[in-house]
Amino acid sequence: MRFAYPWRIASVCLALLLANTLGVGSEDLPAAAVTPRTDQEPITPIPPAPDADPRKLALGARLFNDPRLSHDGSRACVTCHDVSSNGADANERDTAMDGSPYQFNTSTVFNAALSFRYGWEGRFRTLEAQVESSLNNPLLMGTSVDEVLVKLRSDDELAGLFREAYGHAPDRDSLFNAIATYERSLLTPGSRFDHWLNGDVTALTADELSGYRLFKSLGCVSCHQGVNIGGNLFERHGIFHPLAAPKPEILRVPSLRNIVMTPPYFHDGSAATLDEAVRKMGAAQLDRKLSDRQVDAIVAFLQTLTGTYHGAPVVAAQP
């Protein structure tokens, strides 16, 4: 017996195979009141912040706001990472110490601890390493760890807080640990999407749920998955078409948590709006020209990813 249309069988088999892996075709299912099966969803809810010594946490928060961590005292961590809004700022690219625009757009510090590497290029394996690099970077804080330690040790009150938290005067490890401990606490649980993942079927509207399904079926979820909806792998950008500044070619996939509140987008901050970013991503990474309806649906889903910090929703930074 000879199959008259082997390509038809092949096409059906391939479609079945992919339906299993990516949920292709789920766009056609009814959208409302669907109970998620958390173990089958590629995204997981944000866990509670890890337990931490409150003295170290308070010290880290104080250091995060301390301009003495920059050489000329002109900026603190919070200058670019405003935790009262979105954990970043509204600038396309922040100004470096020499007055030039910095190479990268400032990423939000919210949920940064959930990523597997830190920085746009993912060069840092620990938050402590990133803190050290930021201090020593002449374009960012323009100081050195030793210079910062001299300043901190000369402050009796702060040195006392170090002794209370760590049992000794400020040193490299305790400085890095205090800031990293604080950064690990900067999680934003409580997004509507997390509520839905936790079983609240009313947390998402039908449009938002459709947007989530589209997000999966279009393949966005191939990279933007896991607890941080990204942040757990490296990927080349501009696979099919240019996306943004061509260098660096490989980036750590950014998290989409609170994405609506963290414009502008991409590593060079070249996409001013989320609509624009979604469209560009579709073309560059998926070779897909997304329709307005598709963009709206995906943005509707992305709007459900805004969490809360200290009980208040994360908001966009003011320009």
Added chain:
Amino acid sequence: MRIAPTIVAVPLLVLLLTWLSLRAANLDAEQFYRALGELDHFSMVEAAVHRDVLNMRIGVLRNYDPLVQEVNALSTSLAQLRETVASDEQTVKVIDRLAQSVRQREALVEKFKSSNALLQNSLAYFSMFSDRLVPADQIESMTPGVGALAAAMLRLTLDTSSTTALAVEDRLNELAREPVSPGDAEAVNALLAHGRLLHDLLPATDAMLKSLCGAPEKANRILVRDLIGAHQEASRATAHRFRVVLYITSLALVAALVYLGLQLQQRASALRRRAAFEHVLAGISIRFLNSRPQHIDRNIDQALAEMAECVGADRAYFAVLGPSPCLHRWSRGDITYPPNWPERAPALAAKFNPAFEGIVQVVDANALARGAE
């Protein structure tokens, strides 16, 4: 009694026993168990990495977070293992080689994740566009090359050999040469773009999987286990030897204790006898001091009897030689005197050299010639 040797000997003995006990206790055993446990944990995590890359490839695993945690756990496990065996330079060197291998593997895992993400995307799009070009209600595609490409691509998902990849490349080139209706042009172009990506990604990703699930770390892992095992065995053997030495030392100490106990008993007994004799002498002395001259002989007889009874003698004599000799004698119960005794006593005493103040000491009475008494 000389106390100084005892003061020196006792602490030395305590130190010796403590040292022997510590060496016999095999205190390193815990360290080796921890190291082997950590190595088991490392193997488990490594197996989990293999499992999860395969699961990611087939789409069973929903995100990369478990893989990230496992890769981090590999490094953490090795760091702990290194810390546990830090004292052994040889094992540390092998662990460092293992760590280097883990770093290479981690880089491969990252490449796999990036490649697999693109692969999953392109597979989805390839399916979607081929479906669009070949609607289910149509028997034949408007673009015949689409079906042939889909069939070749399906084979490539199952077999990523160069032959199959070459077939896909041929189908891609054929489709690219086919005339396409304007309505299908966009879909065909997308199909070709994702098809070309898949043509590269499927074999490359499977090659990564093969490398990841290969066993270059196994040799180093086995070597670490063997080294730890050898050290553990040597530690056990040493501990066993020290247990034997400790046992022998304990036996020697028991023998010494028994000997000392017997010595002590003998000395105590001698002391008791001596005390009793001294007591008798004291009584005799007091009696002589209070005695009247006419009672001296009677008191001598009594003293002789008391002293002889005290030392357990059968017979006793008190002879005064000289110008006015006199002789006192005593015997236990009905024991008789040997012939010519006690008259021969002075002659016998004269045969010995008096040691001190005319006292004759016979160390071993049995050694005397028979009949000498």
